[in-house]
Amino acid sequence: NAGVTQTPKFRILKIGQSMTLQCAQDMNHNYMYWYRQDPGMGLKLIYYSVGAGITDKGEVPNGYNVSRSTTEDFPLRLELAAPSQTSVYFCASSFTGRAFFGQGTRLTVV
Amino acid sequence: KQEVTQIPAALSVPEGENLVLNCSFTDSAIYNLQWFRQDPGKGLTSLLLIQSSQREQTSGRLNASLDKSSGRSTLYIAASQPGDSATYLCAVRDAGGTSYGKLTFGQGTILTVHP
Numbered sequence: 001n002a003g004v005t006q007t008p009k010f011r012i013l014k015i016g017q018s019m020t021l022q023c024a025q026d027m028n029h030n031y032m033y034w035y036r037q038d039p040g041m042g043l044k045l046i047y048y049s050v051g052a053g054i055t056d057k058g059e060v061p062n063g064y065n066v067s068r069s070t071t072e073d074f075p076l077r078l079e080l081a082a083p084s085q086t087s088v089y090f091c092a093s094s095f096t097g098r099a100f101f102g103q104g105t106r107l108t109v110v
Numbered sequence: 111k112q113e114v115t116q117i118p119a120a121l122s123v124p125e126g127e128n129l130v131l132n133c134s135f136t137d138s139a140i141y142n143l144q145w146f147r148q149d150p151g152k153g154l155t156s157l158l159l160i161q162s163s164q165r166e167q168t169s170g171r172l173n174a175s176l177d178k179s180s181g182r183s184t185l186y187i188a189a190s191q192p193g194d195s196a197t198y199l200c201a202v203r204d205a206g207g208t209s210y211g212k213l214t215f216g217q218g219t220i221l222t223v224h225p
Contacts, residue, residue, distance in 0.1 A: 044215075045212065048212055048213070094203075098159050099144060099203075099213060101155075103152075
């Protein structure tokens, strides 16, 4: 049972480059979330989805985009990477109960 | 907009003490509340989940309570151990309105238990 899988685990981007952070869950959860966590801080919600085809903005959506074409996958797209997007990114999923988190992607923009 | 606050921001206690971590939220229309643990450089591990209709949940030395009407939850840790040292985060899932399904976190409490 894989749970929530995030790829890649680490990435270094140059300013202005783009990339997609992948998130997949195998628990048939309808809720999925993307968060960023800066050093010493809590988690800030970027985007979330309550089901396939439905997405909504969180607290800090600027500079990011998402799509949810299937129940299993919820990729996060960074366009024109900026140093302010250096952070650890976590994906999570849930149904009616507990939220399960991936192990995170550590992204550095230089 | 749901806002979640955790007090204290940091706590240092000697081994064996009982301790209480606090979480408050501004919108009482919640579906559930969760407490998580995060070790340095790691992901989040769910500790306890309280549904909105419940008052408390227990797991081993951990007990979490929920007072939805006052917008408060507490996490009680009995007989603390050095292995309990971590950051503890609470999160609420909104139940209705335009933020249905949204999961909002507090800033966390950094707990250090010294031998």
